Amino acid sequence: MTTAPDPQQDGFRLSQLIYDTRYRSITIQVIALIAFMAIAAFLVRNTIINLSNLGKDIDFGFLFNRAAYDINQQLIPYSSDSTHLRATIVGLLNTLLVAILGCILATIIGVIAGVLRLSKNWLTARIMTFYVESFRNIPVLLWILAFMAVLSEALPTPRAFRGENPEASMWLFDSIAVTNRGTYIPAPVWGSGSAFVVITFLLSILAIWAFGKYAMRRFESTGQMLPTFWIKLAIFFVPSLIVFFLLGRPIGLSMPELKGFNFGGGLHMRNSMLALWLALSFYTGAFIAEIVRSGILAISRGQTEAAFALGLRPSRTMNLVILPQAMRVIIPPLISQYLNLTKNSSLALAVGYMDLRSTLGGTTLNTTGRELESMLLMMAIYLVVSLLISTGMNVYNKSVKLKER
Amino acid sequence: MSDTTNSLSYVRKEMLDQQPAPRSQVGASRWIRENLFNGWFNSILTLISIFVIYKVLAGSLPWLFGGVWDATSLEECRAILNERFGNTHYACWAVITERWNQLIYGFYPDTEYWRANLAFVLMLVALAPVLFDAVPRKLLWLTIAFPFILVWLVWGGTIWGPLSVAVGFALAGLAFKLTDALDSMAVSAISAVIVAFLWWLVIGPIIVGGLDSALPVGHLQEVESRELGGFMICVIIGISGIAFSLPLGIVLALGRKSDLFIVKTICVGFIEFIRGVPLITLLFTASLLLNYFLPPGTTFDLTLRVIIMVTFFSSAYMAEVIRGGLAALPKGQYEAADALGLDYWKAQRLIIMPQALKISIPGIVNTFIGLFKDTTLVMFIGIYDMLGLSNAIRANAAWNGVYWELFIFIGLVFWICCFAMSRYSQWLERKLRTDHR
Numbered sequence: 001m002t003t004a005p006d007p008q009q010d011g012f013r014l015s016q017l018i019y020d021t022r023y024r025s026i027t028i029q030v031i032a033l034i035a036f037m038a039i040a041a042f043l044v045r046n047t048i049i050n051l052s053n054l055g056k057d058i059d060f061g062f063l064f065n066r067a068a069y070d071i072n073q074q075l076i077p078y079s080s081d082s083t084h085l086r087a088t089i090v091g092l093l094n095t096l097l098v099a100i101l102g103c104i105l106a107t108i109i110g111v112i113a114g115v116l117r118l119s120k121n122w123l124t125a126r127i128m129t130f131y132v133e134s135f136r137n138i139p140v141l142l143w144i145l146a147f148m149a150v151l152s153e154a155l156p157t158p159r160a161f162r163g164e165n166p167e168a169s170m171w172l173f174d175s176i177a178v179t180n181r182g183t184y185i186p187a188p189v190w191g192s193g194s195a196f197v198v199i200t201f202l203l204s205i206l207a208i209w210a211f212g213k214y215a216m217r218r219f220e221s222t223g224q225m226l227p228t229f230w231i232k233l234a235i236f237f238v239p240s241l242i243v244f245f246l247l248g249r250p251i252g253l254s255m256p257e258l259k260g261f262n263f264g265g266g267l268h269m270r271n272s273m274l275a276l277w278l279a280l281s282f283y284t285g286a287f288i289a290e291i292v293r294s295g296i297l298a299i300s301r302g303q304t305e306a307a308f309a310l311g312l313r314p315s316r317t318m319n320l321v322i323l324p325q326a327m328r329v330i331i332p333p334l335i336s337q338y339l340n341l342t343k344n345s346s347l348a349l350a351v352g353y354m355d356l357r358s359t360l361g362g363t364t365l366n367t368t369g370r371e372l373e374s375m376l377l378m379m380a381i382y383l384v385v386s387l388l389i390s391t392g393m394n395v396y397n398k399s400v401k402l403k404e405r
Numbered sequence: 406m407s408d409t410t411n412s413l414s415y416v417r418k419e420m421l422d423q424q425p426a427p428r429s430q431v432g433a434s435r436w437i438r439e440n441l442f443n444g445w446f447n448s449i450l451t452l453i454s455i456f457v458i459y460k461v462l463a464g465s466l467p468w469l470f471g472g473v474w475d476a477t478s479l480e481e482c483r484a485i486l487n488e489r490f491g492n493t494h495y496a497c498w499a500v501i502t503e504r505w506n507q508l509i510y511g512f513y514p515d516t517e518y519w520r521a522n523l524a525f526v527l528m529l530v531a532l533a534p535v536l537f538d539a540v541p542r543k544l545l546w547l548t549i550a551f552p553f554i555l556v557w558l559v560w561g562g563t564i565w566g567p568l569s570v571a572v573g574f575a576l577a578g579l580a581f582k583l584t585d586a587l588d589s590m591a592v593s594a595i596s597a598v599i600v601a602f603l604w605w606l607v608i609g610p611i612i613v614g615g616l617d618s619a620l621p622v623g624h625l626q627e628v629e630s631r632e633l634g635g636f637m638i639c640v641i642i643g644i645s646g647i648a649f650s651l652p653l654g655i656v657l658a659l660g661r662k663s664d665l666f667i668v669k670t671i672c673v674g675f676i677e678f679i680r681g682v683p684l685i686t687l688l689f690t691a692s693l694l695l696n697y698f699l700p701p702g703t704t705f706d707l708t709l710r711v712i713i714m715v716t717f718f719s720s721a722y723m724a725e726v727i728r729g730g731l732a733a734l735p736k737g738q739y740e741a742a743d744a745l746g747l748d749y750w751k752a753q754r755l756i757i758m759p760q761a762l763k764i765s766i767p768g769i770v771n772t773f774i775g776l777f778k779d780t781t782l783v784m785f786i787g788i789y790d791m792l793g794l795s796n797a798i799r800a801n802a803a804w805n806g807v808y809w810e811l812f813i814f815i816g817l818v819f820w821i822c823c824f825a826m827s828r829y830s831q832w833l834e835r836k837l838r839t840d841h842r
Contacts (some may be wrong), residue, residue, distance in 0.1 A: 123455065139778040
């Protein structure tokens with residue numbers, strides 16, 4: 001029996017760096033590292049030279065100076081005397097607001113459209129196909145501009161609501177006014193003691209969750225089922241309402257009213273926000289519809305048939321068998337759609353919604369002349385937001401993932 | 406026995422003629438019953454759908470087809486409509502016909518439109534062999550030459566510049582072939598890069614300068630980047646982004662899957678950074694910040710910067726799509742390639758990539774479609790694409806107030822391009838499917 005001779009031990013030759021697989025990976029990595037560092041050094045050196053030529057430096061101190069510009073939608077108190085940092089936060093909150101609202105609405109639209117596209121109803125399925133294909137194949141920027149044009153051109157002016165026989169009227173028992181200057185909806189007015197109502201409400205949601213756990217355990221150990229739906233509904237409404245009336249109705253509603261040439265009172269939702277919100281939701285909804293559809297189609301027919309064979313009703317089949325499995329297929333691409341929506345909210349620029357890009361990356365950048373710092377900070381914030389969303393959703397994804405052994 | 410049966414009066418003796426199926430079970434009525442009025446819920450859905458379709462069509466059809474195609478301003482258009490119908494609730498398509506050239510070519514000099522048209526036709530011819538097998542393979546030479554022809558035709562100037570760049574690539578290829586004997590991918594690649602850059606930066610410019618003065622042929626009128634616009638700039642940015650992002654995406658995906666720690670870290674960092682920020686911030690970086698990052702005094706073309714940024718952006722997404730394809734490949738394929746004694750690059754080229762790319766076709770084409778749609782974002786950095794032009798057209802007194810006609814036109818152009826791409830990808834998927842189902 002012959003064995004391969006041991007590799008010669010006569011020291012290290014330079015050619016081994018290229019030909020020997022043991023050393024080659026090190027060679028390649030060192031070259032890559034050197035190339036990367038060289039490019040980075042090149043960029044940094046250029047930046048330093050360019051900055052010194054312009055007489056600038058890298059300094060984030062401008063964030064604490066007076067901003068001196070107004071922001072038309074503020075979730076936290078802000079005035080033109082506030083700092084640039086506060087303006088940045090206001091912008092970030094506006095970005096997050098439209099992103100969260102958009103994700104919610106897009107999910108609702110997407111699920112409905114995706115399920116209806118699979119419907120046995122030929123006409124409805126075709127309409128949904130038309131919706132999905134038209135929104136997916138046309139740039140979101142065009143949709144944002146188009147929604148903005150609808151809102152500002154096609155809707156009635158506040159003036160049209162005036163007079164004995166107004167051309168336009170408010171919706172839902174005179175509570176919502178849709179005008180070309182924005183939509184006015186009733187706003188809650190928090191009186192004293194309203195905190196107790198809110199706390200009670202949050203506690204009852206906690207109680208619903210705990211009750212669900214208890215009912216499940218009871219069902220698993222004794223086999224007895226409680227009418228969970230009605231009990232949960234009762235827990236949801238009753239305690240909060242009792243506290244609400246006991247404390248003398250601390251939470252009121254401020255209704256929009258026509259005052260002079262415009263509406264006053266209520267919550268003013270600007271057209272810029274509505275257009276951005278609706279366009280992003282319908283655009284992303286079309287993608288989510290396709291994700292939902294493919295998720296449902298990915299579950300083999302055998303699963304449905306098995307559930308029917310076990311005697312489950314169609315609704316329970318959907319809830320207990322199809323959806324839990326489809327969710328595993330749906331969640332990962334859904335995460336990236338949420339991320340896309342969040343990033344696309346930076347197109348707010350097209351309609352003048354004051355988001356992060358238009359406060360920090362727009363007015364602040366232009367008034368202070370700190371392009372480098374503003375852009376870097378803005379990118380960092382977007383990066384952090386994206387990473388947070390994807391981490392959060394990945395954690396959820398892990399929890400619903402098939403536990404493989 | 407037979408007697409008894411015959412005597413039974415309730416037994417029929419002769420065969421009945423075949424009856425037609427009940428009316429409700431055949432033809433259109435059956436189809437309607439099964440597809441539209443199958444249960445109360447479906448019936449309600451159908452009624453709602455019919456109502457929606459009626460509302461939409463009743464509102465839009467007269468508007469669409471009653472429109473005016475020939476006018477020079479919105480006022481004239483409305484005057485014509487008032488004369489014809491007594492109101493102005495109709496489209497003004499005249500804005501499209503009147504501004505057609507602008508929407509397509511931007512501010513390209515109108516004596517030079519033939520160049521843009523020729524480039525577009527050549528592009529279709531050059532794409533044909535890439536997209537379809539049946540097209541003669543010899544046309545691939547045109548595909549290879551097309552980028553240089555495109556630059557020469559669209560931007561004009563001397564033909565020697567693009568030619569010299571092409572020679573650089575050819576020399577790099579030659580160097581790669583010559584060092585192939587050394588049997589090391591890294592050495593070949595590095596020598597190719599060195600030769601190419603030596604040509605482009607040192608030898609090429611001298612020769613180009615000499616040739617340009619000695620042989621001034623093929624000199625087209627120079628067109629500046631800011632004169633490009635409209636549909637043309639979308640196609641230029643879109644096609645270049647697509648062409649460059651696929652190879653870059655493959656490299657990034659391989660880097661991310663690689664065992665080499667440093668290479669992997671660099672690739673992961675790049676991909677996650679690009680995917681974490683909106684494209685618009687990258688475009689602003691290209692237009693505002695690039696001057697900081699480049700050596701003092703260098704400026705380069707805004708269109709080129711945008712192409713680079715768009716390429717980076719979509720290559721990161723491309724890398725993730727291809728990584729999905731790589732992950733979906735059974736482990737046995739990798740092991741089989743190793744067992745055959747193929748080295749890394751040969752295994753990737755012959756075994757892994759053909760399969761992984763096939764798996765990821767839908768994702769790749771989706772990324773392409775996204776990239777093409779994202780070309781509209783360039784309007785924010787002062788490039789007049791179709792959407793930017795629609796704003797500019799509205800800013801003109803003659804067409805102030807025209808929204809829908811422009812939006813519908815632009816939307817239709819994008820819809821056709823993107824829908825064609827997605828249909829092509831479905832066709833390609835079917836064609837390449839090798840499992841026997």
